[in-house]
Amino acid sequence: EAEVAQSPRYKITEKSQAVAFWCDPISGHATLYWYRQILGQGPELLVQFQDESVVDDSQLPKDRFSAERLKGVDSTLKIQPAELGDSAMYLCASSLGTADTDTQYFGPGTRLTVL
Amino acid sequence: GQNIDQPTEMTATEGAIVQINCTYQTSGFNGLFWYQQHAGEAPTFLSYNVLDGLEEKGRFSSFLSRSKGYSYLLLKELQMKDSASYLCAVSASGGYNKLIFGAGTRLAVHP
Numbered sequence: 001e002a003e004v005a006q007s008p009r010y011k012i013t014e015k016s017q018a019v020a021f022w023c024d025p026i027s028g029h030a031t032l033y034w035y036r037q038i039l040g041q042g043p044e045l046l047v048q049f050q051d052e053s054v055v056d057d058s059q060l061p062k063d064r065f066s067a068e069r070l071k072g073v074d075s076t077l078k079i080q081p082a083e084l085g086d087s088a089m090y091l092c093a094s095s096l097g098t099a100d101t102d103t104q105y106f107g108p109g110t111r112l113t114v115l
Numbered sequence: 116g117q118n119i120d121q122p123t124e125m126t127a128t129e130g131a132i133v134q135i136n137c138t139y140q141t142s143g144f145n146g147l148f149w150y151q152q153h154a155g156e157a158p159t160f161l162s163y164n165v166l167d168g169l170e171e172k173g174r175f176s177s178f179l180s181r182s183k184g185y186s187y188l189l190l191k192e193l194q195m196k197d198s199a200s201y202l203c204a205v206s207a208s209g210g211y212n213k214l215i216f217g218a219g220t221r222l223a224v225h226p
Binding site: 004031040041042043044045048050055056091095097098099100101102103104105106107108109111 | 119145146148150155156157158159160163165202204206211212213214216217218219
């Protein structure tokens with residue numbers, strides 16, 4: 001069964017350092033999402049791509065976060081500089097398209113700890 | 116604003132039935148999803164409702180009432196492996212399949 005791949009699974013960094021997360025969606029899925037999930041809360045959308053274009057980044061803290069999906073396949077999310085409050089699980093998801101019935105499938109996530 | 120409410124925690128006994136409720140107030144509605152999330156793992160898709168009524172899928176069923184802004188997930192014949200968080204998410208209008216998630220309900224199944 002096809003899965004969303006993410007790496008690394010765990011990342012520990014010091015504040016003010018830069019971190020990057022990678023995601024490879026299910027083959028053929030045009031839409032890719034990055035979510036942040038703080039412990040005890042539901043996932044919150046950071047950025048959404050349709051192919052290589054950003055269609056929603058309204059909740060992305062653009063002063064420190066950036067995301068790209070250059071060839072419309074895999075994607076990278078970067079934080080620079082990291083802050084203590086960025087400690088969370090970063091989840092990547094993909095779906096066939098942007099129809100409301102298109103199920104989003106999640107990867108295993110990257111757990112970030114900022115010291 | 117967008118608001119999705121679920122109970123924070125629930126406990127149930129192995130073999131029993133449990134109902135997890137979700138109420139929502141969103142700007143538009145294009146469907147409601149339920150996901151299961153085991154501790155430290157990714158959410159996995161359980162069900163999708165867009166029309167009023169009950170959708171049954173094995174031991175799990177999901178109900179939706181659009182007029183009441185209400186859904187529930189029904190889990191039958193509970194097993195220990197059902198201990199997990201259950202996330203209610205609404206696909207709100209104005210976004211490209213943008214999901215708004217509730218905080219999740221942590222279910223503990225005990226023998």
